[in-house]
Amino acid sequence: MWIVLSCLSALFAGLTAIFAKCGIRKTDSDVATALRTGIVFVFAWLMAFLSGSIPTLRQTDAQTFLFLILSGLATGASWICYFKALSIGEVNKVAAVDKNSTVLTVIFAILILGETEHWLFRMFCIVLIGAGTLLMIEKKESILESSRRGWLIYAGLSAVFAALTSVLSKIGIEGVESNLGTAVRTSVVLPLAWLLVFLKGKGPKIRDIAVKELFFIFLSGIATGASWLCYYRAIQQGIVSIVVPVDKLSILVTVAFSCLFLKERLTKKSAAGLVLITGGTLLMTVFG
DSSP states (O other), X not given: OHHHHHHHHHHHHHHHHHHHHHHTSSSOXXXXXXXXXXXXXXXXXXXXXXXXXXXXXXXXXXXXXXXXXHHHHHHHHHHHHHHXXXXXXXXXXXXXXXXXXXXXXXXXXXXXXXXXXXXXXXXXXXXXXXXXXXXXXXXXXXXXXXXXXXXXHHHXXXXXXXXXXXXXXXXXXXXXXXXXXXXXXXXXXXXXXXXXXXXXXXXGGGGGOOHHHHHHHHHHHHHHHHHHHHHHHHHHHSOHHHXXXXXXXXXXXXXXXXXXXXXXXXXXXXXXXXXXXXXXHHHHHHHO
């Protein structure tokens, strides 16, 4: 069941990136992140209420809360960096670098969570994934792209924080129902996202958001919420070093939609990288 949930998480995460890109063509990335987090917050607590898990909140121990809070902080940092990268870079390349958090997550899972079974084979798989990511990051010749090279830094930071999120979440949801854990984490991310908006003096930009972009930000929030619910349930039931790579197959959805609807070109080199990423992930899922 957790494999199925991981696949659903990948589908929704792939849609999230496309909706997010459509929602920040003119909208400030920090403002979009804050709005999107608000949507996820409502969605997460609604699911926690429907699952009947809210009354168990009083029984949650301090250690669980601590790791959920740390996970939420890492998530907020990852989102901020990811949206910034999306606002200045191409979706398929930003997604490829962000999905490289798989490599870091597997390493963290082995070192911190003690998931050492078949660790040598998993390391081989993450080498394939890492190599595929490098192939998908192509150098641009135009002056405009060179001036926007900062997307790579933000996407890399997003990957680091995303990897930390997965490991901290695994520890944090051991003693709490997954829907409730997702809601608590979102409650940490929400004030962090809005605090950043107001500290940067971007509050007035909320009034300038076009209705069309607001609609896509809303869809992005719904897709994120659905992805999170599937993802953290899968993490709670399964093996982190396998759940995360499956979830990162969302890059297939992201690249497909970016080519079809955003008209982003996928070169032979990028396609080869995508094959390596997918192959390494599938090998880890089936045999790891």
